[in-house]
Amino acid sequence: MEKLKLSDKSRKFLDDLNVYLFSSGKKEEEIKDIVEELEAHLYEAELDGKPIEQIVGESPKQYMAMISKEMNIDYTAWAKYIPIIVFGVMAFMIIGDVLEGPLSYSLLQIIGTIVTCLLFIFGVFITFRYVSYHDLSKKVEFMMIILPISISMLLFILIQIVNRIYETPSVEIGGLGSILLGIIALILLIGMSLWGKTAVMLVVLIALHLPAILLSLTTLQEETQLISSIVITYIIIGLYFYGTFKKMKKEEKSV
Amino acid sequence: MSQTQMMKGILDGCLLAIINGKEVYGYEMAERLSEYGFESISEGTIYPLLMRMEREKLVTSVRKASTAGPKRKYYSLTKEGEEALNAFLKRWRHLETSVNSVIKQETNGRNRENGET
Numbered sequence: 278m279e280k281l282k283l284s285d286k287s288r289k290f291l292d293d294l295n296v297y298l299f300s301s302g303k304k305e306e307e308i309k310d311i312v313e314e315l316e317a318h319l320y321e322a323e324l325d326g327k328p329i330e331q332i333v334g335e336s337p338k339q340y341m342a343m344i345s346k347e348m349n350i351d352y353t354a355w356a357k358y359i360p361i362i363v364f365g366v367m368a369f370m371i372i373g374d375v376l377e378g379p380l381s382y383s384l385l386q387i388i389g390t391i392v393t394c395l396l397f398i399f400g401v402f403i404t405f406r407y408v409s410y411h412d413l414s415k416k417v418e419f420m421m422i423i424l425p426i427s428i429s430m431l432l433f434i435l436i437q438i439v440n441r442i443y444e445t446p447s448v449e450i451g452g453l454g455s456i457l458l459g460i461i462a463l464i465l466l467i468g469m470s471l472w473g474k475t476a477v478m479l480v481v482l483i484a485l486h487l488p489a490i491l492l493s494l495t496t497l498q499e500e501t502q503l504i505s506s507i508v509i510t511y512i513i514i515g516l517y518f519y520g521t522f523k524k525m526k527k528e529e530k531s532v
Numbered sequence: 533m534s535q536t537q538m539m540k541g542i543l544d545g546c547l548l549a550i551i552n553g554k555e556v557y558g559y560e561m562a563e564r565l566s567e568y569g570f571e572s573i574s575e576g577t578i579y580p581l582l583m584r585m586e587r588e589k590l591v592t593s594v595r596k597a598s599t600a601g602p603k604r605k606y607y608s609l610t611k612e613g614e615e616a617l618n619a620f621l622k623r624w625r626h627l628e629t630s631v632n633s634v635i636k637q638e639t640n641g642r643n644r645e646n647g648e649t
Contacts, residue, residue, distance in 0.1 A: 311579065315579065317557075322559070
């Protein structure tokens with residue numbers, strides 16, 4: 278969508294509104310509708326030299342809440358996103374593990390992963406909602422968004438540690454079954470990447486595993502292999518983000 | 533009923549009346565309201581009201597490209613909207629008559645007591 282020329286203050290308000298409504302679970306088309314309508318209004322108001330307060334009032338927060346109250350919650354979208362994210366994380370795990378040999382997961386790992394994913398989703402949504410609703414500096418915003426991400430990372434690690442200490446019943450999958458599951462997981466990830474129109478998951482997947490596989494074919498020492506594979510992983514991910522960032526900057530300028 | 537609630541009900545009626553004339557889009561509605569003397573109300577207030585009226589099927593909307601600038605969402609009244617407008621006008625006229633007679637009778641009396649004219 279071509280963006281209209283707006284003041285930074287108006288643009289920030291529209292961005293905040295977008296994130297606030299989305300993280301409140303509202304319908305995507307309805308969000309697009311009202312944001313576009315307000316964008317058009319702000320555009321005309323700015324041409325007439327009106328300040329943004331004359332449109333959204335003294336409290337943009339209150340105004341955002343007023344709009345939110347008139348919109349329906351989109352439960353079907355939630356029913357769609359949650360399994361996609363949970364399966365996505367599991368697919369990621371499965372592909373990594375299949376490369377190491379036949380799969381074996383304990384009950385604790387399976388349930389723990391699902392619960393952590395759910396906590397992660399709600400944590401991120403609540404944080405986004407909070408951040409868009411409150412006037413915070415960019416630094417504080419960043420720290421707050423990092424919080425649920427790091428908590429779920431810690432939880433994932435914690436699950437692995439507890440899993441070594443306590444034994445729970447586990448599911449063992451044979452060689453052929455593992456490979457089959459790995460292929461299903463890969464198809465799922467590719468499908469999600471096409472749907473989300475982003476290659477980020479596939480790039481991270483390749484960056485994590487491909488260097489180690491290729492290096493294991495060389496005659497390099499094991500230590501050298503390990504270190505270089507980690508370095509290559511970071512380089513690939515870094516280059517990908519750098520490229521995406523540059524592309525985004527270019528698109529912003531061309532508008 | 534709080535003051536803001538009463539105000540909202542009145543704004544609803546005014547919006548219905550403005551839309552009744554011809555298809556209008558948000559910015560135009562806000563301008564018209566302000567011309568009529570509602571300049572103290574922030575312009576964005578109309579959108580949550582329009583959203584609710586659209587959900588209640590009092591108005592319908594259609595998006596049209598404008599010659600310069602963004603696409604505009606034009607609103608028009610439905611049959612239910614016209615009925616709601618008529619009901620509002622009836623309520624308003626009744627309220628207006630009652631309030632006016634209260635003011636006329638009671639404040640005139642007080643002015644006399646206070647020795648004012």
